[in-house]
Amino acid sequence: MFTARTATRRTRTLWATWAEGSHLAKYPTIKLHDLRYFYPSGLIAAGCDVVAVQRSPGHSSATVTLNTYAHLWPTAEERTRTAAGSHAW
Structure with a gap:
């Protein structure tokens, strides 16, 4: 202790x-505190869900995480375009 x-x-x-x-x-x-946002942002870019990202910085709820990082998750339209683009036509 x-x-x-x-x-x-x-x-x-x-x-x-x-x-x-x-x-x-x-x-x-670059401040040391800036790195607090780097790791969760990387998790989002890797496709992790909100609960996994919530736990990494120790947020008290998924709401706190979403209020901070929601803009980094792809929208439904972006996911649809990506899925449609991955099909071999």
């Missing part, structure tokens, strides 16, 4: 390391 003092020191070290690495890579606008 971590004490508040230990956790705070580790968090600061993580943030400092991230900031230094981002600066050296010449990507100072």
Whole structure:
């Protein structure tokens, strides 16, 4: 178990390391928090359902996930076009 003092020191070290690495890579606008959205977005692109995506960032409900990421899931029209395009005519 971590004490508040230990956790705070580790968090600061993580943030400092991230900031230094981002600066050296010449990507100072990328924040560590931005990566929170990267993984769920990849799951959606891979075709995972809302419940699988909900669990990855620890959202309390599928509604929270959909409010954040709904724009990334393909629409019914997009899925229909993809399905129709995959048929060999």
